[in-house]
Amino acid sequence: MEKIREFELSKEYLESLKESVEAEDIAFIRDTMDGANEADVASLLDELDMEDALFVLRVLDKEFAADILIELDEEPQFKIVQEMDSPELASLLDRMESDDAVDILHQLVVKDREEVISFLQEKEKSGHILELLRYEEGSAGALMAKEFIKANLNWTVVQTIDEIRRQAENVEKIYSIYVVDNKESLIGRVALKKIILSSSDTKIKDIYEEDLISVPTYMDEEEIAEIMRKYDLEALPVVNAKNKLVGRITVDDVLDVIRDQAEEDMQAMTGISDDVEESDSVFRLSKARLPWLMIGIFGGLMGARIIGIFDEGLRQYVELASFIPLITATGGNVGIQSSSLVVQSLAAKSVFAESIGKRFAKVLLVAVLNGIVLALLVFGTVVFVYGNKVEFGIVVGLALFSVVLLASFMGTVTPIVLDKFGINPAMASGPFITTANDLLGLAVYFLVAMMLLKL
Amino acid sequence: MEKIREFELSKEYLESLKESVEAEDIAFIRDTMDGANEADVASLLDELDMEDALFVLRVLDKEFAADILIELDEEPQFKIVQEMDSPELASLLDRMESDDAVDILHQLVVKDREEVISFLQEKEKSGHILELLRYEEGSAGALMAKEFIKANLNWTVVQTIDEIRRQAENVEKIYSIYVVDNKESLIGRVALKKIILSSSDTKIKDIYEEDLISVPTYMDEEEIAEIMRKYDLEALPVVNAKNKLVGRITVDDVLDVIRDQAEEDMQAMTGISDDVEESDSVFRLSKARLPWLMIGIFGGLMGARIIGIFDEGLRQYVELASFIPLITATGGNVGIQSSSLVVQSLAAKSVFAESIGKRFAKVLLVAVLNGIVLALLVFGTVVFVYGNKVEFGIVVGLALFSVVLLASFMGTVTPIVLDKFGINPAMASGPFITTANDLLGLAVYFLVAMMLLKL
Numbered sequence: 001m002e003k004i005r006e007f008e009l010s011k012e013y014l015e016s017l018k019e020s021v022e023a024e025d026i027a028f029i030r031d032t033m034d035g036a037n038e039a040d041v042a043s044l045l046d047e048l049d050m051e052d053a054l055f056v057l058r059v060l061d062k063e064f065a066a067d068i069l070i071e072l073d074e075e076p077q078f079k080i081v082q083e084m085d086s087p088e089l090a091s092l093l094d095r096m097e098s099d100d101a102v103d104i105l106h107q108l109v110v111k112d113r114e115e116v117i118s119f120l121q122e123k124e125k126s127g128h129i130l131e132l133l134r135y136e137e138g139s140a141g142a143l144m145a146k147e148f149i150k151a152n153l154n155w156t157v158v159q160t161i162d163e164i165r166r167q168a169e170n171v172e173k174i175y176s177i178y179v180v181d182n183k184e185s186l187i188g189r190v191a192l193k194k195i196i197l198s199s200s201d202t203k204i205k206d207i208y209e210e211d212l213i214s215v216p217t218y219m220d221e222e223e224i225a226e227i228m229r230k231y232d233l234e235a236l237p238v239v240n241a242k243n244k245l246v247g248r249i250t251v252d253d254v255l256d257v258i259r260d261q262a263e264e265d266m267q268a269m270t271g272i273s274d275d276v277e278e279s280d281s282v283f284r285l286s287k288a289r290l291p292w293l294m295i296g297i298f299g300g301l302m303g304a305r306i307i308g309i310f311d312e313g314l315r316q317y318v319e320l321a322s323f324i325p326l327i328t329a330t331g332g333n334v335g336i337q338s339s340s341l342v343v344q345s346l347a348a349k350s351v352f353a354e355s356i357g358k359r360f361a362k363v364l365l366v367a368v369l370n371g372i373v374l375a376l377l378v379f380g381t382v383v384f385v386y387g388n389k390v391e392f393g394i395v396v397g398l399a400l401f402s403v404v405l406l407a408s409f410m411g412t413v414t415p416i417v418l419d420k421f422g423i424n425p426a427m428a429s430g431p432f433i434t435t436a437n438d439l440l441g442l443a444v445y446f447l448v449a450m451m452l453l454k455l
Numbered sequence: 456m457e458k459i460r461e462f463e464l465s466k467e468y469l470e471s472l473k474e475s476v477e478a479e480d481i482a483f484i485r486d487t488m489d490g491a492n493e494a495d496v497a498s499l500l501d502e503l504d505m506e507d508a509l510f511v512l513r514v515l516d517k518e519f520a521a522d523i524l525i526e527l528d529e530e531p532q533f534k535i536v537q538e539m540d541s542p543e544l545a546s547l548l549d550r551m552e553s554d555d556a557v558d559i560l561h562q563l564v565v566k567d568r569e570e571v572i573s574f575l576q577e578k579e580k581s582g583h584i585l586e587l588l589r590y591e592e593g594s595a596g597a598l599m600a601k602e603f604i605k606a607n608l609n610w611t612v613v614q615t616i617d618e619i620r621r622q623a624e625n626v627e628k629i630y631s632i633y634v635v636d637n638k639e640s641l642i643g644r645v646a647l648k649k650i651i652l653s654s655s656d657t658k659i660k661d662i663y664e665e666d667l668i669s670v671p672t673y674m675d676e677e678e679i680a681e682i683m684r685k686y687d688l689e690a691l692p693v694v695n696a697k698n699k700l701v702g703r704i705t706v707d708d709v710l711d712v713i714r715d716q717a718e719e720d721m722q723a724m725t726g727i728s729d730d731v732e733e734s735d736s737v738f739r740l741s742k743a744r745l746p747w748l749m750i751g752i753f754g755g756l757m758g759a760r761i762i763g764i765f766d767e768g769l770r771q772y773v774e775l776a777s778f779i780p781l782i783t784a785t786g787g788n789v790g791i792q793s794s795s796l797v798v799q800s801l802a803a804k805s806v807f808a809e810s811i812g813k814r815f816a817k818v819l820l821v822a823v824l825n826g827i828v829l830a831l832l833v834f835g836t837v838v839f840v841y842g843n844k845v846e847f848g849i850v851v852g853l854a855l856f857s858v859v860l861l862a863s864f865m866g867t868v869t870p871i872v873l874d875k876f877g878i879n880p881a882m883a884s885g886p887f888i889t890t891a892n893d894l895l896g897l898a899v900y901f902l903v904a905m906m907l908l909k910l
Contacts, residue, residue, distance in 0.1 A: 194645045
């Protein structure tokens with residue numbers, strides 16, 4: 001990446017930064033970070049101990065420190081927020097947009113939160129923050145900022161420019177001016193481009209566009225991300241039940257939502273708890289991975305019990321053991337395919353989605369079709385290539401067919417049920433559910449075999 | 456979602472639209488779609504047959520039809536583009552921004568592409584398109600548009616506003632004005648807000664910001680998405696090797712890149728080929744899922760052969776069969792955890808990443824630690840709960856330990872190797888690799904058992 005003003009985001013600079021913190025060389029820190037981007041400095045501070053990072057933040061300009069604090073990774077940010085006392089934290093929050101301030105406050109217990117708010121200097125901002133804190137996390141209300149520019153439809157362009165000037169300090173990025181009527185209802189927008197190109201006495205009502213997408217405060221953040229992607233929006237106004245404009249969501253926040261969601265899904269699928277990265281300590285990495293591996297182990301141990309039940313049959317027909325991996329692996333693959341298709345369609349929420357009944361009929365048909373193809377393939381190989389008895393080929397083929405049906409059904413139902421209970425449906429592809437499916441598959445395989453072979 | 460101007464995105468409207476196309480009721484189509492959002496209309500046309508969708512596009516205003524064509528899903532868009540003749544397609548491309556026009560052209564074979572370009576009316580645009588077509592797909596050059604506003608640093612604000620007026624038709628969304636010197640080198644930017652708030656005779660050089668992030672034409676689109684997320688950008692200027700400003704990437708394109716990447720990863724992991732959705736036909740869904748399931752089946756059949764080799768030993772020690780699912784499941788879980796951590800760190804490309812040697816040492820340590828914990832757990836259960844011989848507990852524990860080490864190693868190496876060969880590393884969590892790991896795990900399990908039990 002090339003930048004006009006180069007800031008050294010390198011291991012070497014990180015070392016000299018650590019040394020300068022050690023030596024309390026405040027001048028070095030201030031000089032080298034002058035004009036740097038807050039996100040770059042945050043990446044550096046993420047690599048420091050909490051005390052060192054806090055030292056750097058404290059010697060920098062408060063405006064800059066506030067911007068950096070917002071950009072820190074979850075863990076270092078949490079630690080630093082806990083460490084600061086209320087007046088210090090409040091002085092930084094005073095320099096943030098309301099939505100960022102609320103993100104920080106969410107990391108404190110309610111008691112500390114209120115204390116910090118009492119230290120805020122700007123009364124308007126503390127009002128905004130108290131309002132935003134009321135919305136449920138993950139909703140449009142919690143994601144929006146109270147900073148935006150609105151204009152009454154009877155204003156002229158010059159009046160609107162005055163409003164922009166008045167708010168210039170508070171609203172970092174202006175994309176559109178939102179237009180409201182005398183009742184403060186949102187009725188449209190004017191692009192900044194149009195303000196520039198119109199003469200100063202033009203009335204807003206003559207240049208605004210009615211074609212505008214807004215969302216209610218309770219809308220879920222994932223749905224918001226999909227709307228902003230679909231309609232190519234960089235900002236989205238939020239309205240309350242009376243269509244009064246109450247906030248604005250910007251695309252940078254949505255990019256973070258999408259990233260966090262992807263990471264959460266990945267964690268649900270791989271069963272890695274916590275927010276671990278490859279660069280974390282061995283102990284932390286190990287601890288994050290063990291719980292889910294243990295669920296798999298308990299599943300495996302229970303599987304051993306299930307197979308143990310069929311001990312006698314297995315002794316007579318030891319070839320049955322050879323096909324255990326075939327059965328469990330196919331069940332697993334079918335289950336993951338089914339659930340990922342459901343998860344995908346749950347996320348898309350299309351208006352044109354088919355009815356539940358029709359969807360299940362389709363899942364069943366696909367399963368029957370695939371089950372037949374796979375069962376025939378396995379039957380053929382077992383009998384004609386591996387030279388087993390036809391009877392045995394039928395056993396393995398039929399067991400496989402049953403497992404494909406079962407895994408399709410479980411893979412389809414599980415994410416829907418999880419979603420109903422407010423659990424991330426991606427969990428359906430995770431270790432817990434796949435382990436349960438393995439056990440079911442094993443039981444079905446041996447039951448079918450025992451019945452057909454009359455063991 | 457609430458909108459100021461309501462457009463009926465409903466099953467009922469879809470039905471009446473189909474009827475009106477059947478009856479060639481052009482007035483109904485034009486009236487009901489007047490003022491609708493292009494993305495909404497595209498969602499509707501995605502549900503129609505190609506001929507019907509084309510009919511609708513042809514009766515609408517060309518400007519609107521061009522916007523809708525851009526927003527269509529991959530498959531309907533491809534079909535419609537193939538169906539149109541060159542002058543018709545060219546007349547729509549004339550009304551698109553250059554990057555969108557290039558996306559459409561990429562769907563044609565080279566010969567047709569050149570013919571369409573020869574029909575373009577605007578000579579400046581066809582030059583832009585020819586330039587963009589030269590860049591490799593997935594690079595900044597291919598993602599950028601040639602439409603942006605630039606100003607010379609010696610211009611005044613009023614000169615810049617004239618330039619904005621001149622380009623207003625071509626550049627739909629202006630975020631910043633890019634500032635260049637006399638050699639056309641990019642040296643900074645001015646926010647539109649600042650243009651509005653400055654007096655008309657202010658010089659650009661007195662108000663522009665030097666602090667600007669730009670990317671080279673060859674940068675990969677995923678890296679671009681991460682930069683825009685990290686630095687909260689809504690647009691990103693692209694420069695050539697001489698730092699000359701050649702294009703601009705906007706955040707709406709990056710949102711599409713992120714979505715496509717997530718879908719691609721999901722497909723790599725679940726082994727569902729093609730772009731299928733739950734709403735596709737049974738046959739198509741079945742066909743998309745079968746190839747990967749078959750790979751799993753062949754793996755399972757080979758697994759049966761491997762277990763067959765140890766037939767004699769298995770007859771003597773039938774309990775060995777019971778622990779097959781434990782071994783394959785744990786190997787699979789460990790492998791997926793390892794590879795997803797690597798995939799995550801490949802995507803992040805941190806400056807502070809540790810060296811390869813250090814990373815492998817860590818992977819090994821984590822594997823040893825987890826392997827010991829899990830092996831002890833299984834040993835304890837097998838011996839003290841299930842009442843097997845100590846000797847047998849050691850066999851299962853040791854085999855499990857080996858499989859955890861092996862799966863960690865394979866899970867770490869595979870995505871790195873895939874990435875080196877330009878293959879999506881997420882494939883490492885897909886059916887092909889997990890099947891291979893299953894087989895390795897089985898072989899290790901039985902080899903360890905046979906050696907220790909002297910079978």
